[in-house]
Amino acid sequence: MRTALSIAGSDSSGGAGIQADIKTMLANGVFAMTAITALTAQNTTGVRDILEATPAFLGEQIDAVFEDIRPDAVKIGMVSSTQLIEVIAQRLTFHQAKNIVVDPVMVATSGSELMRTDAVAALQEKLIPLAAVVTPNIPEAQILSGMTIRDAADMERAARAIGDSCGCAVLLKGGHSVSDADDLLYADGSVQWFRGRRIPNPNTHGTGCTLSSAIAANLAKGFSLDQSVRRAKEYISGALGAMLDLGSGSGPMDHGFDIHSAFAEEA
Ligand SMILES: Nc1ncnc2c1ncn2[C@@H]1O[C@H](COP(=O)(O)OP(=O)(O)OP(=O)(O)O)[C@@H](O)[C@H]1O
Numbered sequence: 129m130r131t132a133l134s135i136a137g138s139d140s141s142g143g144a145g146i147q148a149d150i151k152t153m154l155a156n157g158v159f160a161m162t163a164i165t166a167l168t169a170q171n172t173t174g175v176r177d178i179l180e181a182t183p184a185f186l187g188e189q190i191d192a193v194f195e196d197i198r199p200d201a202v203k204i205g206m207v208s209s210t211q212l213i214e215v216i217a218q219r220l221t222f223h224q225a226k227n228i229v230v231d232p233v234m235v236a237t238s239g240s241e242l243m244r245t246d247a248v249a250a251l252q253e254k255l256i257p258l259a260a261v262v263t264p265n266i267p268e269a270q271i272l273s274g275m276t277i278r279d280a281a282d283m284e285r286a287a288r289a290i291g292d293s294c295g296c297a298v299l300l301k302g303g304h305s306v307s308d309a310d311d312l313l314y315a316d317g318s319v320q321w322f323r324g325r326r327i328p329n330p331n332t333h334g335t336g337c338t339l340s341s342a343i344a345a346n347l348a349k350g351f352s353l354d355q356s357v358r359r360a361k362e363y364i365s366g367a368l369g370a371m372l373d374l375g376s377g378s379g380p381m382d383h384g385f386d387i388h389s390a391f392a393e394e395a
């Protein structure tokens with residue numbers, strides 16, 4: 129059994145964050161472990177409150193995992209402060225973690241801020257350089273590159289700028305465009321497009337968390353980066369295509385679309 133660790137925030141409504149990561153890792157065939165950076169009280173309409181872990185306690189969670197069941201991949205999601213970013217970078221470097229996927233979560237789909245503005249510099253300087261791949265969406269890529277992104281050519285320029293400054297691969301996600309769901313991978317100096325059929329589903333809470341966890345799960349299983357991205361996109365298309373409709377805001381996807389038929393009988 130391959131293993132993966134999610135270092136992220138808890139989403140009480142179950143569609144994003146740690147909860148999305150565990151469901152995704154399970155559905156992608158790896159054993160999921162967690163180090164929780166913060167509890168959020170949120171639902172599909174917004175984030176009501178955030179309770180951060182202390183840096184020391186986050187460090188203890190990471191050490192407890194690595195000293196017993198070494199993860200084959202690590203996914204990093206919501207990390208709200210500089211101090212938490214620093215402890216993650218320090219502990220992952222100490223444990224020589226491999227296959228690190230950084231999802232630079234800044235703002236939730238509902239519009240709530242999930243990272244303090246002053247933490248962006250630490251993310252860029254300390255965490256992203258440890259990554260095998262960083263997975264910004266278009267607004268996040270604009271912040272990380274300092275560029276405005278209007279079209280595919282802008283996406284390529286921004287991905288190159290981010291990748292060249294961090295020395296890691298960049299998957300720039302196109303989920304925020306209106307016409308398609310095409311993502312751009314910049315790795316080892318070249319770009320590759322992953323074309324996605326846009327699914328007319330307004331319920332996209334947790335898409336970024338889900339994609340990055342699916343990439344981490346596939347890296348843990350030994351797939352190459354581009355194979356992992358392709359498999360993760362197939363998985364997220366299935367989860368979106370299942371057309372789950374829960375909650376009154378942008379709802380969660382059906383992470384178990386491919387596995388729960390075995391347990392589907394009703395009482
Ligand atoms: N309507 C859609 N149909 C198909 N694929 C989609 C759709 N929306 C998003 N995706 C895909 O989902 C993945 C996540 O992309 P997106 O840009 O939504 O990330 P994000 O903004 O970080 O997500 P989040 O909603 O968690 O903040 C990408 O592979 C993107 O192409």
Ligand SMILES: Cc1ncc(COP(=O)(O)O)c(N)n1
Pocket residue numbers: 136137138139144145146168205206233235236237238242332333334335336337
């Ligand atoms: C704990 C946590 N982590 C990440 C997200 C981002 O997901 P989304 O942008 O889809 O709301 C979230 N809402 N909550």
